[in-house]
Amino acid sequence: xxxxxxxxxxxxxxxxxxxxxxxxxxxxxxxxxxxxxxxxxxxxxxxxxxxxxxxxxxxxxxxxxxxxxxxxxxxxxxxxxxxxxxxxxxxxxxxxxxxxxxxxxxxxxxxxxxxxxxxxxxxxxxxxxxxxxxxxxxxxxxxxxxxxxxxxxxxxxxxxxxxxxxxxxxxxxxxxxxxxxxxxxxxxxxxxxxxxxxxxxxxxxxxxxxxxxxxxxxxxxxxxxxxxxxxxxxxxxxxxxxxxxxxxxxxxxxxxxxxxxxxxxxxxxxxxxxxxxxxxxxxxxxxxxxxxxxxxxxxxxxxxxxxxxxxxxxxxxxxxxxxxxxxxxxxxxxxxxxxxxx
Amino acid sequence: xxxxxxxxxxxxxxxxxxxxxxxxxxxxxxxxxxxxxxxxxxxxxxxxxxxxxxxxxxxxxxxxxxxxxxxxxxxxxxxxxxxxxxxxxxxxxxxxxxxxxxxxxxxxxxxxxxxxxxxxxxxxxxxxxxxxxxxxxxxxxxxxxxxxxxxxxxxxxxxxxxxxxxxxxxxxxxxxxxxxxxxxxxxxxxxxxxxxxxxxxxxxxxxxxxxxxxxxxxxxxxxxxxxxxxxxxxxxxxxxxxxxxxxxxxxxxxxxxxxxxxxxxxxxxxxxxxxxxxxxxxxxxxxxxxxxxxxxxxxxxxxxxxxxxxxxxxxxxxxxxxxxxxxxxxxxxxxxxxxxxxxxxxxxxxxxxxxxxxxxxxxxxxxxxxxxxxxxxxxxxxxxxxxxxxxxxxxxxxxxxxxxxxxxxxxxxxxxxxxxxxxxxxxxxxxxxxxxxxxxxxxxxxxxxxxxxxxxxxxxxxxxxxxxxxxxxxxxxxxxxxxxxxxxxxxxxxxxxxxxxxxxxxxxxxxxxxxxxxxxxxxxxxxxxxxxxxxxxxxxxxxxxxxxxxxxxxxxxxxxxxxxxxxxxxxxxxxxxxxxxxxxxxxxxxxxxxxxxxxxxxxx
Ligand SMILES: Cc1cc2nc3c(=O)[nH]c(=O)nc-3n(C[C@H](O)[C@H](O)[C@H](O)COP(=O)(O)OP(=O)(O)OC[C@H]3O[C@@H](n4cnc5c(N)ncnc54)[C@H](O)[C@@H]3O)c2cc1C
Ligand code: SF4
Ligand code: SF4
Ligand code: SF4
Numbered sequence: 040x041x042x043x044x045x046x047x048x049x050x051x052x053x054x055x056x057x058x059x060x061x062x063x064x065x066x067x068x069x070x071x072x073x074x075x076x077x078x079x080x081x082x083x084x085x086x087x088x089x090x091x092x093x094x095x096x097x098x099x100x101x102x103x104x105x106x107x108x109x110x111x112x113x114x115x116x117x118x119x120x121x122x123x124x125x126x127x128x129x130x131x132x133x134x135x136x137x138x139x140x141x142x143x144x145x146x147x148x149x150x151x152x153x154x155x156x157x158x159x160x161x162x163x164x165x166x167x168x169x170x171x172x173x174x175x176x177x178x179x180x181x182x183x184x185x186x187x188x189x190x191x192x193x194x195x196x197x198x199x200x201x202x203x204x205x206x207x208x209x210x211x212x213x214x215x216x217x218x219x220x221x222x223x224x225x226x227x228x229x230x231x232x233x234x235x236x237x238x239x240x241x242x243x244x245x246x247x248x249x250x251x252x253x254x255x256x257x258x259x260x261x262x263x264x265x266x267x268x269x270x271x272x273x274x275x276x277x278x279x280x281x282x283x284x285x286x287x288x289x290x291x292x293x294x295x296x297x298x299x300x301x302x303x304x305x306x307x308x309x310x311x312x313x314x315x316x317x318x319x320x321x322x323x324x325x326x327x328x329x330x331x332x333x334x335x336x337x338x339x340x341x342x343x344x345x346x347x348x349x350x351x352x353x354x355x356x357x358x359x360x361x362x363x364x365x366x367x368x369x370x371x372x373x374x375x376x377x378x379x380x381x
Numbered sequence: 382x383x384x385x386x387x388x389x390x391x392x393x394x395x396x397x398x399x400x401x402x403x404x405x406x407x408x409x410x411x412x413x414x415x416x417x418x419x420x421x422x423x424x425x426x427x428x429x430x431x432x433x434x435x436x437x438x439x440x441x442x443x444x445x446x447x448x449x450x451x452x453x454x455x456x457x458x459x460x461x462x463x464x465x466x467x468x469x470x471x472x473x474x475x476x477x478x479x480x481x482x483x484x485x486x487x488x489x490x491x492x493x494x495x496x497x498x499x500x501x502x503x504x505x506x507x508x509x510x511x512x513x514x515x516x517x518x519x520x521x522x523x524x525x526x527x528x529x530x531x532x533x534x535x536x537x538x539x540x541x542x543x544x545x546x547x548x549x550x551x552x553x554x555x556x557x558x559x560x561x562x563x564x565x566x567x568x569x570x571x572x573x574x575x576x577x578x579x580x581x582x583x584x585x586x587x588x589x590x591x592x593x594x595x596x597x598x599x600x601x602x603x604x605x606x607x608x609x610x611x612x613x614x615x616x617x618x619x620x621x622x623x624x625x626x627x628x629x630x631x632x633x634x635x636x637x638x639x640x641x642x643x644x645x646x647x648x649x650x651x652x653x654x655x656x657x658x659x660x661x662x663x664x665x666x667x668x669x670x671x672x673x674x675x676x677x678x679x680x681x682x683x684x685x686x687x688x689x690x691x692x693x694x695x696x697x698x699x700x701x702x703x704x705x706x707x708x709x710x711x712x713x714x715x716x717x718x719x720x721x722x723x724x725x726x727x728x729x730x731x732x733x734x735x736x737x738x739x740x741x742x743x744x745x746x747x748x749x750x751x752x753x754x755x756x757x758x759x760x761x762x763x764x765x766x767x768x769x770x771x772x773x774x775x776x777x778x779x780x781x782x783x784x785x786x787x788x789x790x791x792x793x794x795x796x797x798x799x800x801x802x803x804x805x806x807x808x809x810x811x812x813x814x815x816x817x818x819x820x821x822x823x824x825x826x827x828x829x830x831x832x833x834x835x836x837x838x839x840x841x842x843x844x845x846x847x848x849x850x851x852x853x854x855x856x857x858x859x860x861x862x863x864x865x866x867x868x869x870x871x872x873x874x875x876x877x878x879x880x881x882x883x884x885x886x887x888x889x890x891x892x893x894x895x896x897x898x899x900x901x902x903x904x905x906x907x908x909x910x911x912x913x914x915x916x917x918x919x920x921x922x923x924x925x926x927x928x929x930x931x932x933x934x935x936x937x938x939x940x941x942x943x944x945x946x947x948x949x950x951x952x953x954x955x956x957x958x959x960x961x962x963x964x965x966x967x968x969x970x971x972x973x974x975x976x977x978x979x980x981x982x983x984x985x
Contacts (some may be wrong), residue, residue: 156766199929
């Protein structure tokens with residue numbers, strides 16, 4: 040009978056790893072806390088850089104799950120390590136055993152309310168990148184009504200020691216460029232500003248996306264952090280910022296402000312790490328055995344991790360890691376059989 | 382009772398005598414120096430206050446209660462109180478009784494410093510003599526008291542938890558010399574007097590030890606060695622005293638009348654400040670009290686060590702230590718001698734030179750158009766960065782139908798506090814002057830402030846005669862009591878955090894609590910009111926970064942969660958922002974909490 044492998048988290052990473060493990064002859068079990076599989080991918084509309092439909096990718100990932108056991112809406116109560124591997128017990132009392140454990144519990148979007156000076160949750164016309172994706176997907180929104188000026192604020196909750204996050208979230212620059220272009224297509228008359236510290240467009244074709252944004256769509260990039268947002272009597276927003284290239288303070292009236300909330304560790308990462316004795320980095324993401332040679336392996340035997348739970352990643356990176364982790368689990372189990380550990 | 386030797390002198394008294402003369406000369410020199418450093422005006426004030434009979438009485442009372450009995454320490458920590466007062470008061474009584482005896486029996490020797498101290502060596506008593514025995518009994522009794530204190534002092538060094546202290550001061554070399562010689566003095570005295578007890582009489586402490594160590598003590602060769610050692614211990618202590626923490630013994634006698642005269646610190650290590658520095662006994666109470674010590678590496682920057690660096694005049698460390706401090710005022714609040722660390726640090730900051738030119742010429746052209754109203758609301762930069770606060774306040778004001786206007790809508794001038802805290806008091810005056818002009822021109826009778834930091838400057842640095850400066854906690858409490866705010870009490874429990882600038886800074890503790898009690902229950906924090914713990918976000922610190930502050934903030938939050946409140950409430954936007962970063966329970970601003978209590982029909 041095929042060996043069970045427990046995967047915690049049914050986002051893109053967990054799904055892809057499960058499929059690879061199944062193809063290698065195992066019987067993976069995905070435990071997902073939400074009602075549906077798919078993770079953050081469910082929230083996106085189109086993906087950078089080419090604008091592929093997220094729905095399509097999601098469909099691809101969630102179909103063909105034959106041979107994979109998956110449970111949604113689960114609540115993990117305890118995880119115990121034994122000589123034979125791991126035992127995961129749910130709050131319903133059901134428990135699962137497996138010789139190896141894969142963590143793919145992903146990330147959390149930075150709660151924009153924490154950056155209070157930007158007024159999310161206080162001013163109606165301040166929304167986040169995730170809200171905007173929902174708007175793109177649904178095509179309607181109570182707040183977005185023919186905005187004349189739109190502002191995008193980069194690095195909200197990232198690269199900001201004041202909120203306790205020093206790291207760069209990596210994907211939000213590309214998302215901001217993508218979303219700015221999409222908005223310009225929807226509202227050709229709108230003036231769009233993007234407030235950034237640095238533009239980090241590291242991936243293949245990302246730079247082209249940026250050039251298009253400037254040349255074709257005329258997005259205005261302003262280097263400088265937004266310091267504070269307030270509401271005018273007519274309900275529009277007043278944004279104070281500094282153009283650090285021109286060394287000038289700015290005050291702009293804006294109809295819609297989109298906050299590029301970044302990637303922070305999932306809430307459950309800390310408690311899982313504690314139960315499993317995994318070290319967390321200063322940024323709160325899991326620390327792998329070796330960041331260069333063994334990015335998918337924990338220090339402890341039989342424990343693996345992949346995807347955004349070990350730091351910000353794009354979907355292709357996540358999927359590659361998922362496959363790599365699956366192969367490593369396979370190798371680990373083979374070796375263990377030979378040396379008689381299991 | 383009679384003299385054992387006619388000469389009344391023995392060479393063994395010399396170590397003590399030299400030490401005593403040295404200490405007296407040193408103290409006299411510094412007394413003159415400190416008085417000379419005072420400004421002419423302060424000096425006059427000081428002497429005038431000294432001469433006032435009512436003050437003189439109070440000074441004597443304070444000297445007795447503070448220097449000998451250590452009343453403040455008793456209140457904070459009875460074990461520590463007993464330890465200090467047993468040594469101080471016991472020793473004092475030994476000296477007093479020594480003098481009484483000398484005056485009674487050998488008045489001719491009363492002028493000799495050493496005679497009362499080594500009384501037992503020079504005098505013998507007949508056990509039949511009631512008066513003499515009684516005096517000897519008293520001496521032994523106080524020796525016992527001092528010895529018990531010394532024992533506790535030893536325990537404190539090894540097992541400080543016995544005294545409920547997490548950390549004690551790390552001593553300097555001279556402190557160690559002073560400490561060990563002090564520990565040695567009284568056991569040696571006991572032994573020395575034990576020797577004489579065999580030949581010249583003693584009491585319940587000295588006779589038994591004589592009998593116990595009969596063989597050793599009946600050897601006349603050991604006799605003089607014991608008295609020599611006792612005198613050397615005394616002498617060592619006296620020579621170490623001016624360079625150690627024991628300088629607090631004479632210094633406090635000067636500090637008490639200086640404080641009563643109401644002098645002000647004008648230089649970090651001269652005059653009044655110098656008297657304070659010498660009076661600090663390095664008790665270390667300020668280490669545990671300091672919020673910075675949540676981060677162990679910051680312990681070395683607490684006030685007790687600042688005092689040490691001030692003594693050494695180490696400019697680099699002095700600057701670093703004063704710049705790191707959160708200026709929360711807690712150390713001053715717990716300090717038994719009331720060391721004015723806030724003023725001392727401000728004086729250090731004011732003396733630091735930076736290569737920055739501040740240009741304030743734009744102020745002249747800034748002339749905002751402000752509507753005339755009864756209440757002028759100043760939000761300040763921090764309230765602008767926390768829009769919920771501004772919103773809640775405006776909601777409350779409009780529900781209470783207050784005729785108000787905002788002074789810094791869409792931008793205004795800083796209250797000046799950040800500059801003041803950076804030691805730029807003179808530069809801050811430009812802003813203070815402009816703001817004063819705007820406030821006066823507005824015709825308002827109340828200046829309403831929602832930030833504890835701004836409030837402290839408006840209250841203390843501005844001259845706004847005729848205008849009532851009110852913190853929003855005071856103002857809304859008044860509105861509630863006048864029935865202008867339709868508020869109902871919910872069944873949530875709020876833990877109220879006293880912002881440093883509002884509580885210790887301006888003495889406002891009751892108004893916010895009273896107002897909150899109209900909307901919900903109050904949950905006590907572990908330490909509150911004057912003992913409240915700084916949130917850790919204070920702009921008072923110029924050098925602590927976010928990472929250094931994290932453990933400070935977390936420690937402060939856990940203090941607030943002491944009795945499991947539903948919310949933490951604060952009355953300062955900076956505390957609210959700081960707590961929100963790490964708090965597991967929601968952190969509300971005072972105005973937000975009041976809005977929660979508004980009756981439904983009034984909301985919009
Ligand atoms: C604004 C934004 C836009 C993006 N756009 C793109 C894009 O256009 N193109 C691109 O390539 N990438 C994009 N990304 C990145 C992409 O979202 C991530 O790479 C991807 O979601 C990572 O997948 P994951 O499975 O590791 O994590 P997640 O997607 O976070 O999935 C983790 C899953 O684990 C579950 N889980 C968490 N904790 C537990 C627990 N304790 N028990 C059980 N289950 C748990 C969660 O519910 C979730 O379903 C974007 C990211 C952001 C922030
Ligand atoms: S990817 Fe861009 S927006 Fe996101 S945190 Fe990094 S620099 Fe900021
Ligand atoms: S400053 Fe005050 S509390 Fe601190 S060691 Fe000195 S006397 Fe004690
Ligand atoms: S003012 Fe506060 S932070 Fe500064 S030394 Fe005193 S207790 Fe510590």
